[in-house]
Amino acid sequence: MKNIFISGKEQDIPAVLANKDRRAAVQRRLVADYPEMTVVAAKLNIPGPIKNNSAIKEFFVAGLYQLEQQWLQAGTAFYQKGQWLEAGTGPERFYLVKAAAPTVKKATTAFEEATASNRLFDLDVLVKEGEQVRPLSRADSSQPARRCFVCGRPAKECGRSRRHSVAKLQAAVNELIVGALATAHQSVVSDRLVQFAQRALLYEVMAWPKPGLVDPVEHGAHPDMDAFTFINSSVALHRYLYQAAEVGMHASTADYPLLFNELREFGKVAEQDMFVATKGVNTHKGAVFSLGVLVMATAASWHKRGRIDLADIQSVVKAALVDLVKGDLKQQPAAPNETAGEQQYRKYGLTGIRGEAQAGYPTVFRYGLPTMLKTAGTWNTRIVQTLLALARHTEDSTLIKRAGDLAILKWKDQQVDQCLAAGGVTTAAGRALLNDLEQEFTRRHLSLGGTADLVILTVFLTIVKEELADGLANE
Numbered sequence: 001m002k003n004i005f006i007s008g009k010e011q012d013i014p015a016v017l018a019n020k021d022r023r024a025a026v027q028r029r030l031v032a033d034y035p036e037m038t039v040v041a042a043k044l045n046i047p048g049p050i051k052n053n054s055a056i057k058e059f060f061v062a063g064l065y066q067l068e069q070q071w072l073q074a075g076t077a078f079y080q081k082g083q084w085l086e087a088g089t090g091p092e093r094f095y096l097v098k099a100a101a102p103t104v105k106k107a108t109t110a111f112e113e114a115t116a117s118n119r120l121f122d123l124d125v126l127v128k129e130g131e132q133v134r135p136l137s138r139a140d141s142s143q144p145a146r147r148c149f150v151c152g153r154p155a156k157e158c159g160r161s162r163r164h165s166v167a168k169l170q171a172a173v174n175e176l177i178v179g180a181l182a183t184a185h186q187s188v189v190s191d192r193l194v195q196f197a198q199r200a201l202l203y204e205v206m207a208w209p210k211p212g213l214v215d216p217v218e219h220g221a222h223p224d225m226d227a228f229t230f231i232n233s234s235v236a237l238h239r240y241l242y243q244a245a246e247v248g249m250h251a252s253t254a255d256y257p258l259l260f261n262e263l264r265e266f267g268k269v270a271e272q273d274m275f276v277a278t279k280g281v282n283t284h285k286g287a288v289f290s291l292g293v294l295v296m297a298t299a300a301s302w303h304k305r306g307r308i309d310l311a312d313i314q315s316v317v318k319a320a321l322v323d324l325v326k327g328d329l330k331q332q333p334a335a336p337n338e339t340a341g342e343q344q345y346r347k348y349g350l351t352g353i354r355g356e357a358q359a360g361y362p363t364v365f366r367y368g369l370p371t372m373l374k375t376a377g378t379w380n381t382r383i384v385q386t387l388l389a390l391a392r393h394t395e396d397s398t399l400i401k402r403a404g405d406l407a408i409l410k411w412k413d414q415q416v417d418q419c420l421a422a423g424g425v426t427t428a429a430g431r432a433l434l435n436d437l438e439q440e441f442t443r444r445h446l447s448l449g450g451t452a453d454l455v456i457l458t459v460f461l462t463i464v465k466e467e468l469a470d471g472l473a474n475e
């Protein structure tokens with residue numbers, strides 16, 4: 001296990017005593033200046049000479065975030081009134097809370113007792129007694145005394161008798177902080193994956209020109225939606241994307257097909273959320289499925305490896321979807337509300353999005369990602385160039401459905417080849433061809449809806465690689 005105590009500046013007794021005086025002065029001033037509020041002084045009990053470093057500071061801030069959530073949820077008004085995060089003597093923060101001191105004390109004690117690592121917090125609730133300011137004790141409100149985080153006996157007993165060596169105390173604190181930070185990192189990574197996924201949804205619709213797709217300039221191939229419909233849809237998927245990240249992040253089993261079944265139930269609700277947000281228009285049906293799968297797989301892979309590894313993310317997808325085609329698509333007579341994907345499987349044997357997904361999105365990994373990673377310039381340039389690369393290699397079931405004929409794939413490939421040969425979006429000649437093609441798709445009511453989903457997945461993985469790969473390694 002990592003040892004957090006290898007860094008940090010050792011403190012001597014005079015430094016600790018001087019800090020105690022400084023704290024007492026601040027507390028006296030706050031209590032005098034804000035008589036209508038209760039003052040809370042937050043610090044940590046860190047035994048030994050090292051009392052602050054980046055891990056200790058991060059632990060302190062993450063813990064107090066939980067305390068603040070607790071107050072917010074209880075409807076308790078509060079605000080911060082100064083903090084010393086960098087102090088060598090340990091991080092400290094002061095709060096003003098709009099509630100009676102005994103009520104605040106109950107809440108802070110509950111926080112200190114909520115988890116093993118929260119026992120390291122020392123939250124003083126200050127009251128005025130005559131001219132003196134003193135912290136309320138747990139005994140004042142008949143609450144159980146603080147317990148030692150090494151042996152569970154009353155902490156005062158262990159402290160007075162110096163029952164445990166500094167090395168032993170530090171080892172216990174180390175274990176608590178390392179464990180708590182690993183949990184905090186999980187929720188930071190989940191939050192970031194959700195942000196990346198929503199950025200991917202929004203970046204894709206922003207890029208222009210995109211033949212057969214909605215962009216901010218034109219949406220002739222999709223008259224029932226525009227860029228604003230996509231904003232509504234992307235925002236509505238927030239809760240689902242977080243659920244997808246959490247399913248992967250807390251995977252207690254490598255039974256990935258089971259995780260996929262769990263995700264799919266959330267996905268069905270998300271699809272309904274999307275239809276409510278778009279007033280019945282299908283903006284992101286394919287993306288709900290595919291982006292949910294990738295967010296879950298990225299979280300599960302990070303949880304397993306403690307770092308970002310694109311090849312491993314792909315193998316988690318393959319493991320999770322191992323039975324998708326067999327389970328979803330069966331050769332059977334046409335059903336009344338058959339989807340385009342089901343119909344194309346029955347008529348042509350095409351496995352569509354399910355086949356692509358089950359194989360671990362090979363089109364994204366083989367064509368999308370390499371193009372996006374090597375294309376320089378703005379996101380617009382990278383996305384449109386990637387759209388072309390993906391379109392060239394995708395059997396887009398939305399395109400086939402709109403054309404009603406498989407021959408459309410050959411025509412699409414020829415058009416894309418011409419654009420790419422002219423440099424795609426990176427040259428004036430390529431852009432002219434792209435503009436013409438956008439008009440042609442509109443005129444013929446053709447769509448590249450399935451390819452758009454693969455663009456979204458590629459943007460997501462690119463952001464994961466470029467913004468998460470080097471940060472937040474889960475040590």
Ligand SMILES: CC(C)(COP(=O)(O)OP(=O)(O)OC[C@H]1O[C@@H](n2cnc3c(N)ncnc32)[C@H](O[C@H]2O[C@H](COP(=O)(O)OP(=O)(O)OP(=O)(O)O)[C@@H](O)[C@H]2O)[C@@H]1O)[C@@H](O)C(=O)NCCC(=O)NCCS
Nearest residue numbers: 267268282283284285286289339340341353395397449450
């Ligand atoms: C597995 C599902 C995706 C379900 O598939 P389903 O059988 O319901 O539908 P499919 O027809 O197979 O395709 C679904 C969407 O997948 C996208 N897609 C198609 N081909 C590919 C491909 N090769 N690679 C990647 N993605 C692909 C495509 O989505 C885009 O197109 C949408 C616009 O198309 P459309 O709705 O047809 O709209 P219009 O053409 O405008 O309609 P008309 O005007 O003609 O009426 C756009 O939204 C893009 O996203 C396909 O649409 C999954 O949904 C599923 O499992 N469903 C079952 C329920 C469930 O479990 N849901 C939860 C999922 S976690």
Ligand SMILES: Nc1ncnc2[nH]cnc12
Nearest residue numbers: 205213214283449452453
């Ligand atoms: N920009 C877009 N236009 C049409 N369908 C899409 N599905 C996902 N993105 C899309």
